[in-house]
Amino acid sequence: MDFLQFLSALFGWVYTICWSLSFYPQAILNFRKKSTAGTTVDFPFVNVLGFVAYLVYTSAFYWSPVIRHQYALRNDNHTPTVAFNDIAFAAHAVVLTAILNTQYFIPSLWGVDRATGRKPSRLMTGVASxxxxxxxxxxxxxxxxxADADPKTAWAWLDVVYAISFVKLVVTVVKYAPQLLFNIRNRSTKGWSISQILLDFTGGVLSIAQLGIDSYLQGGGWSGVMGNPVKFVLGNVSMIYDLIFMTQHYILYRDNGSAKSGEREALLERGEDDRRLD
Structure with a gap:
């Protein structure tokens, strides 16, 4: 194994660990507060759908001979740049996002006030449907x-896998928006864990770096990157949102620990602000 291969493997597992750890802070914070106030249900609701799609996509690219063959036909005989750590991350993400959803939809399991268990907005329900x-x-x-159609030019099962992958892309593009707007309306990030954002940002940087190294090692230039659009867009879009959230937390609303914020928290507890998201 040469240095770049080692670096790719290292980046892969480190970003997997960072992204995997990013699922814990919000769940832990909710549990400690015995409340989901300060967050929207839209984020965990669509997030679990996105990671189910990502798990199917990565598993198909990594294990399916049919999908790998069709991919090679369309990408100059190159193999997909999906790695096993991508699958490990996706599987873990499905479990953790499902658990987080129970804090919103079955709050009694966690001793969370049922008043904070809310319904997803019509927009997010529409996106999922x-x-x-x-x-x-x-x-x-x-x-x-x-059956005898050429998968290189005709519709093939690879296109189904790509369609599933774009579910993840759509979810990634929209899932943070309700929380971002929620923070703006309340002029606070209280209740929204910044630790998950910092871990997510670190994972995004390393994910893009690994994808670039793997594409370079294959000698395929941009084909390896464009052949794995989910990983490329997933990392970049997430980092953009992460930078905005960090700006909100550390610059825009850093001093919002005043009595006004306490009053806002009381409103959140009663779920009054959440109705504005519908």
Missing amino acids: GCMLGVAIIVFIVASVP
Whole structure:
């Protein structure tokens, strides 16, 4: 193993650890406060859908001979740049996001005040429904293609996997927006764990670095990056949101620990602000 291969493997596992650890701070904070006040239910609601999609996508690229063959046909015989640590991360993420959802939808399991268990907004419900409908349509199209069609040019099961991957992309693009707006409206990040953001940002940097190294090692230039659009966009979009959240927490609303913030927290506890998100 040469230095770049070692560096790729190191970055891969470190970013996996960072991203995996990022799922714990919010759940722990909610449990300690016995409240989900200061956060929106939209984030965990769509996040679990996104990571289920990501798990299916990475597993198919890593283990399916059919998908790997079709990918090679369309990408100059290169293999997918999905690594095993991607699958490990996705599987762990599904479990942790599912657990976080129980704090919002089944608060009694955690001793959390039921008044803080809220419903997702119509927008996020629509996004989730639209994603699942889109994948179903692609499956129907691919299933209708003749068996002897050339997967290099015709619709193939690889396109179904790409459709599933784009579910993750859509979720990543929209999942932070409600919380971002929520913080702006309340002029506070109280209740929203900054630790998860710092870990997420670190993971995003290393994820993009690993993807670039793997593509370089294959000699495929941008083909390795563009052949794995989910990982590329996932890392970049997440980092942009992370930078905004860090700006909110450390610069814009850093001093909002006043009595006014306490009054706002009381409103959040009663769920009054959350109704504005619907």
